[in-house]
Structure formats: C-alpha cells, structure tokens
Amino acid sequence: MVIVLRPHVSAEQTKQVLTAIQEGGHTGYQAGPSTIVVPKNDAHLEASLATLPQVEQVMAIDSPYPLASRAFKKEDTIIDVRGHIIGGDKVTVMAGPCSVESLDNLLEIAQTVKAAGGQFLRGGAFKPRSSPYSFQGHGEEGLKMLAIARDKTGLGIISEVMEPDKVALVSEYVDILQIGARNMQNYPLLREAGKSGKPVMLKRGLSGTIDEWLMAAEYILAQGNPNVILCERGIRTFETATRNTLDLNAVPVVQSLSHLPIIVDPSHGTGKSAFVRPMARAGVAAGASGVIVEIHPTPAKAWSDAAQTLDFDEFRALVDDVERISAALTVNRPLVHA
Numbered sequence: 001m002v003i004v005l006r007p008h009v010s011a012e013q014t015k016q017v018l019t020a021i022q023e024g025g026h027t028g029y030q031a032g033p034s035t036i037v038v039p040k041n042d043a044h045l046e047a048s049l050a051t052l053p054q055v056e057q058v059m060a061i062d063s064p065y066p067l068a069s070r071a072f073k074k075e076d077t078i079i080d081v082r083g084h085i086i087g088g089d090k091v092t093v094m095a096g097p098c099s100v101e102s103l104d105n106l107l108e109i110a111q112t113v114k115a116a117g118g119q120f121l122r123g124g125a126f127k128p129r130s131s132p133y134s135f136q137g138h139g140e141e142g143l144k145m146l147a148i149a150r151d152k153t154g155l156g157i158i159s160e161v162m163e164p165d166k167v168a169l170v171s172e173y174v175d176i177l178q179i180g181a182r183n184m185q186n187y188p189l190l191r192e193a194g195k196s197g198k199p200v201m202l203k204r205g206l207s208g209t210i211d212e213w214l215m216a217a218e219y220i221l222a223q224g225n226p227n228v229i230l231c232e233r234g235i236r237t238f239e240t241a242t243r244n245t246l247d248l249n250a251v252p253v254v255q256s257l258s259h260l261p262i263i264v265d266p267s268h269g270t271g272k273s274a275f276v277r278p279m280a281r282a283g284v285a286a287g288a289s290g291v292i293v294e295i296h297p298t299p300a301k302a303w304s305d306a307a308q309t310l311d312f313d314e315f316r317a318l319v320d321d322v323e324r325i326s327a328a329l330t331v332n333r334p335l336v337h338a
C-alpha cells in the first residue's frame with residue numbers, strides 16, 4: 001500500500017504514521033516528504049491509517065513496484081528538464097557521440113542536434129567498455145565539454161554515471177543522469193541517483209525483464225525522486241544478426257504497467273547504423289516518448305560504437321521521420337493504458 005500524507009506534515013506527524021504501521025506489524029518506507037510505502041496490503045491497517053488527520057489517502061496497491069505503477073498514478077509522468085519536456089505528446093530527441101571525444105567535435109555535433117530540432121545532447125564521459133583496454137572516457141573533462149556545449153546551444157545534456165561515488169560529481173554537470181544497461185541492478189548506484197534529485201534515465205539491462213526493470217526504477221522513486229525515464233535499448237536474445245534485439249513490446253507493456261515515460265535507443269538496440277532509422281521510426285510508432293541515438297561527423301572514426309553511429313545526414317532524416325510519425329499519431333501518447 002502507499003500512504004500519501006497531507007502537504008507540510010511535520011516530522012513528528014510522519015513518525016506517528018510510521019509507528020502506527022509498525023504497531024500494525026508492517027514496515028513503512030518513506031519515499032519523499034509525503035509518501036510512505038508499505039510493501040504489503042492489510043485492509044485493517046489501511047482503515048486505521050485512513051483515520052489519522054495527517055493522512056490524505058491510503059492506496060491499496062498490490063505491486064512489487066508501487067510507486068512506478070499505474071495504480072499509484074493514472075496520468076503519465078511528464079518531466080520538464082530546463083524547459084525540455086519528456087513524456088506527453090511530442091517526441092524528444094536525444095543524440096550525440098557514444099563517447100565525448102574533443103570539444104570541437106562535440107560542439108559540431110551539438111550544433112547539428114540543435115539545428116535538426118533535437119532537445120538533448122548525449123555523450124559518455126565515463127564509459128562502460130567490455131574490454132579494460134578500450135577507451136574509458138575523459139571523465140570530468142568530458143563533462144566539462146558537455147557543459148560548454150549546453151551553454152552554447154541550450155540543449156539539455158545527459159551522460160552516464162557508473163559508480164555511486166561519482167553521482168555527486170556527474171550531477172554537478174548534467175541535466176539527466178544516465179544509468180547504463182550494465183548497471184540496471186546496481187542498487188547502491190540506483191539509490192544514490194535517487195538521492196541526487198536529478199532526473200534519471202534508466203536503461204534496461206541486457207537480460208532484464210520488464211518487472212526487474214520497473215523494480216530498479218522503484219529504487220530511484222523510493223528515494224523521493226519522481227523523475228525517472230525508462231530507456232529500452234535492446235536485450236540479449238539468441239539472435240546474432242544484430243547486436244541486441246530492440247524489444248518494442250516493452251513500449252506498450254511498460255505504458256500499461258507504469259506512468260513513467262519510455263524512450264527507445266535503436267543504436268544499441270541494433271548495433272548497426274543501417275537499422276537505426278527504421279527502428280527509431282518503429283519505436284515512435286509504438287508510442288515511445290522519444291529516441292536516443294549515437295551520431296558523429298565521421299562515424300567510422302568514432303572512438304566507440306562506430307558501427308551503430310549515424311552521420312549527420314542520416315540523423316537529420318531520422319528526426320524528420322520521427323517527427324512526422326509522431327504528428328501522424330492521432331491519439332495522445334501513450335497509446336496504451338492499463
């Protein structure tokens with residue numbers, strides 16, 4: 001169950017509720033100033049909590065991820081990141097290099113993203129590489145370059161954080177923290193990202209089920225951070241023709257289960273530049289709130305993920321496609337409700 005407290009309750013009044021929960025044989029977890037989660041439903045306790053003056057509402061939600069669930073929030077979550085909207089009717093376009101390389105290269109990319117109508121510049125400064133001998137990212141220097149690109153273009157910036165100890169540093173620079181596929185179940189990292197107060201884009205793990213992914217999102221929400229964006233980036237299947245299998249079922253499935261916005265990453269989802277544009281189209285047609293793609297002026301020379309990286313012309317064509325597909329959808333996003 002979820003207990004919603006009245007606005008501006010005192011710490012003492014909150015403690016009274018937690019004590020009542022404990023006396024009823026349960027544990028309450030405070031998720032922000034006015035929300036308490038009790039993992040199990042108990043009709044007797046619900047009735048008695050509802051009589052407390054500081055309690056606004058008791059919601060009997062039977063879900064392993066109550067705060068992420070549609071039962072908790074019927075309306076779609078719409079996130080406003082420095083004036084750039086994620087969720088709702090328009091598609092959000094996030095694009096940039098896999099890794100931040102040099103300032104000149106990044107500025108050229110940022111200007112292209114902006115001119116094409118994108119809202120966010122992506123770029124890895126801390127890179128999760130399969131080999132310890134591959135380029136690991138510029139670290140804080142890369143974050144500084146992203147911040148310069150934001151100042152010059154007005155784009156929002158998103159970059160990955162891999163370690164709990166680096167959340168504070170990355171948060172100083174970025175507008176959205178990216179949690180990568182390999183870290184979907186890194187619970188200490190999820191908790192820190194939740195505490196940062198920054199919007200968080202949570203990528204689906206390579207072998208994460210939708211339930212596990214939503215429970216990972218719950219870790220962030222449970223810290224009182226409501227701004228979580230889910231990103232379907234492909235899962236590992238028996239298929240080897242593509243790097244991953246972009247699971248577009250996840251888009252309507254997530255929308256039926258959760259109020260959180262979901263976007264798709266056809267770059268990592270396919271691993272091959274030729275397939276990125278068709279799958280970006282498909283993701284938006286399925287109802288995704290946006291796309292995130294890797295682009296570079298000379299993809300073959302990209303320091304990481306070259307094979308899946310689009311050149312500028314391909315990127316502009318992709319933006320044109322997704323905007324037209326989005327406009328052609330006559331019903332509001334998401335297309336599916338529970």
Ligand code: PEP
Pocket residue numbers: 098124128179180181182203233268
């Ligand atoms: C990336 O966005 O460059 C990245 C490493 O993504 P993922 O975590 O989905 O592999």
Ligand code: MN
Pocket residue numbers: 098099268294304305
């Ligand atoms: Mn990449």
